[in-house]
Amino acid sequence: MKIQQDPNEMIKIKRAKLQKLKEEGRDPYVIENFRDFTHSSEIKDNFEQFEQKELKVAGRIMARRGHGKISFMDVQDESGQIQIVNRKNVIGEEYKYVKDLDIGDIIGATGTVFKTQSGEISIETTEVKLLSKSLTVLPEKWHGLKDTDIRYRQRYLDLTVNPEIKDVFVKRSKIISEIRKFLDNRGYLEVETPILNTISGGANARPFITHHNTLNLDMYLRIANELYLKRLIVGGFEKVYEMGRMFRNEGMDQKHNPEYTSIELYEAYSDFEDMMKITEELVSTVAQNVLGTMKINYLGNEIDLTPPWNRISMIDAIKKYSGVDFNEIQTDEEAIAIAKEKNVEVKENRGEIIAEFFDEFVEDNLIQPTFIYDYPVEVSPLAKRNPDDRRLTHRFEAFINKAEIGNAFSELNDADDQRERFLKQVEKRDKGDDEAQMMDYDFINALEVGLPPTGGLGLGIDRIIMLLTNQESIRDVLLFPTMKPIGLEKAENRDSSKETYETHDKLTTEEIDLSKVKVEPLFEDMVDFDTFSKSDFRVVKVKNCEEVPKSKKLLKFTLDDGSEKERVILSGIKEYYSAESLIGKTLLAICNLPPRKMMGIDSEGMIISAICEYDGEEKLNLIMLDDNIPVGSKLY
Numbered sequence: 001m002k003i004q005q006d007p008n009e010m011i012k013i014k015r016a017k018l019q020k021l022k023e024e025g026r027d028p029y030v031i032e033n034f035r036d037f038t039h040s041s042e043i044k045d046n047f048e049q050f051e052q053k054e055l056k057v058a059g060r061i062m063a064r065r066g067h068g069k070i071s072f073m074d075v076q077d078e079s080g081q082i083q084i085v086n087r088k089n090v091i092g093e094e095y096k097y098v099k100d101l102d103i104g105d106i107i108g109a110t111g112t113v114f115k116t117q118s119g120e121i122s123i124e125t126t127e128v129k130l131l132s133k134s135l136t137v138l139p140e141k142w143h144g145l146k147d148t149d150i151r152y153r154q155r156y157l158d159l160t161v162n163p164e165i166k167d168v169f170v171k172r173s174k175i176i177s178e179i180r181k182f183l184d185n186r187g188y189l190e191v192e193t194p195i196l197n198t199i200s201g202g203a204n205a206r207p208f209i210t211h212h213n214t215l216n217l218d219m220y221l222r223i224a225n226e227l228y229l230k231r232l233i234v235g236g237f238e239k240v241y242e243m244g245r246m247f248r249n250e251g252m253d254q255k256h257n258p259e260y261t262s263i264e265l266y267e268a269y270s271d272f273e274d275m276m277k278i279t280e281e282l283v284s285t286v287a288q289n290v291l292g293t294m295k296i297n298y299l300g301n302e303i304d305l306t307p308p309w310n311r312i313s314m315i316d317a318i319k320k321y322s323g324v325d326f327n328e329i330q331t332d333e334e335a336i337a338i339a340k341e342k343n344v345e346v347k348e349n350r351g352e353i354i355a356e357f358f359d360e361f362v363e364d365n366l367i368q369p370t371f372i373y374d375y376p377v378e379v380s381p382l383a384k385r386n387p388d389d390r391r392l393t394h395r396f397e398a399f400i401n402k403a404e405i406g407n408a409f410s411e412l413n414d415a416d417d418q419r420e421r422f423l424k425q426v427e428k429r430d431k432g433d434d435e436a437q438m439m440d441y442d443f444i445n446a447l448e449v450g451l452p453p454t455g456g457l458g459l460g461i462d463r464i465i466m467l468l469t470n471q472e473s474i475r476d477v478l479l480f481p482t483m484k485p486i487g488l489e490k491a492e493n494r495d496s497s498k499e500t501y502e503t504h505d506k507l508t509t510e511e512i513d514l515s516k517v518k519v520e521p522l523f524e525d526m527v528d529f530d531t532f533s534k535s536d537f538r539v540v541k542v543k544n545c546e547e548v549p550k551s552k553k554l555l556k557f558t559l560d561d562g563s564e565k566e567r568v569i570l571s572g573i574k575e576y577y578s579a580e581s582l583i584g585k586t587l588l589a590i591c592n593l594p595p596r597k598m599m600g601i602d603s604e605g606m607i608i609s610a611i612c613e614y615d616g617e618e619k620l621n622l623i624m625l626d627d628n629i630p631v632g633s634k635l636y
Helices: 007-023 040-045 088-098 148-153 155-161 163-184 228-236 274-293 315-324 332-341 350-365 415-430 441-450 461-469 529-533
Strands: 056-066 070-077 079-085 108-114 121-132 210-212 217-221 239-247 258-269 295-298 301-304 310-313 368-374 387-402 403-410 454-459 500-501 507-509 537-547 555-561 567-571 586-590 597-598 601-603 611-612 617-622
Touching: 040 056, 040 070, 040 079, 040 121, 056 079, 056 121, 070 088, 070 108, 079 088, 079 274, 088 121, 108 210, 148 155, 155 163, 163 239, 163 258, 163 274, 228 258, 228 441, 228 454, 258 274, 258 461, 274 403, 274 454, 274 461, 295 461, 310 315, 315 350, 315 368, 332 350, 332 387, 332 529, 350 368, 350 387, 350 555, 403 461, 415 441, 454 567, 555 586, 567 601
Parallel strands: 079 121, 310 368
Antiparallel strands: 056 070, 056 108, 070 079, 108 121, 210 217, 239 258, 258 454, 295 301, 368 387, 387 403, 403 454, 500 507, 537 555, 537 586, 555 567, 597 601, 611 617
């Protein structure tokens, strides 16, 4: 039977060991290097070459066992793990220090390569040096660091305890390198443009605002680099691209992070159809070079990236999946009427309603790579008009597995047309749309100098990496996704003026003033026991939580309820909680309610919360449970 040790007591023991080492003149932190070591994978892959040869290894102790005059340790480096064997009769007096090492300590060892009787490639040490003392307790691999919230916040622990996730980030680096190689080989020049902008432009998105003290000027973190790159085409460069971080002050979910990596490229004397070819060739070539295939499995869907990809106009796609043909709907009034009839969000004009119909009926059907083209001009302020129907533009978006991965235009180079479209964006901004674009007079001036016919393309690098590494959440392909600092992830319905502070084992919040709490009277009508017992209250774990697009109230929970099937429940608590703060939490839900359609999504139950009136305002708190309560537990 394994005896559970108190983590706090173990930390005290570790610190006492470190203090003793320092007193004995063996402070590990004075050691500055440990050179010329060999990685574990190289030793294992080339055992015949290394057998009975002396070499050095370095890494973190992940497991230790043995007793008496021999001890075994699993040492983990960047490439994997290897066992070291320490014998007292070989190491001598140093053995007492080796025997006292802890899991988590970083060591350097010198020894001879051999195979144990069980056939395990190992190192028999002649010297072991403590290079850094671990002063905390590592979570156990199979029972410890599975909480996604902790994994994202403390990626250093995640990489240590779950080293297999390194493969995702190794592939990320290779994918980015292959994208650059693809473009460099086609004559594109990589350039750099400003991250701090005085005008937020190039896309419809809410920017982050900062302040330049010397200039006493508010500035924006870029939401796109499009307008600067097109200035370079005006200036005479014919093929340019930039890959880097963009910043959008918007909601967060499985596909969105406030800062993300994208690439934009522009080619003079080309159009959006040339960009289609580049898109399908780039993605398929990168997949082949990194994965060795153009056919991938993403979240259970077999996807073929081999060019050519499917192509369909937005209006034809809407007709295919909704039955509504906007070729027969010519006026704004007709479009508004059909939107009301089909329960689609009503917008001001036909073009915006077409885009809403696409979001509602089409996007979730696009599994195989598909180009959707001919977007309405109202939602495409930087794209050239289709000469056959000037209400549409020569723009496409590329979709794979229900998600957009790229956006491209035949770039608008008519300065007067661009000015008018910017003015319409300014009107929308004045009416409260903080995602509408701003007027950029300098860009208009650049167009007046003369922009040649140009094709432009933007690709979401993180989404392509998600696709090629089979990851469901963007946070799983970002080493350090955006998270609220510990202590600030509490629900928004708590008074932000109340003092909070973090301890090692809990977050303490100042108690509320109970005299300000007003509770509704208890129900006087009795419910018979049989009726009550039919409600199936279960303990659930939040695997993912995200905002429901276009909803001001709803959060979408993906839950582990103890069964093999994930449960989806929608709850109107967005004003009280941020989606990211709930990932990994243990909650209470009713799981046997009939599914209800909410924003087109089946909600399979109800999250239980507590509501009261506090100081004249309604307050809501989710019922959060101890994480040690197993999911699926039934409440009686």
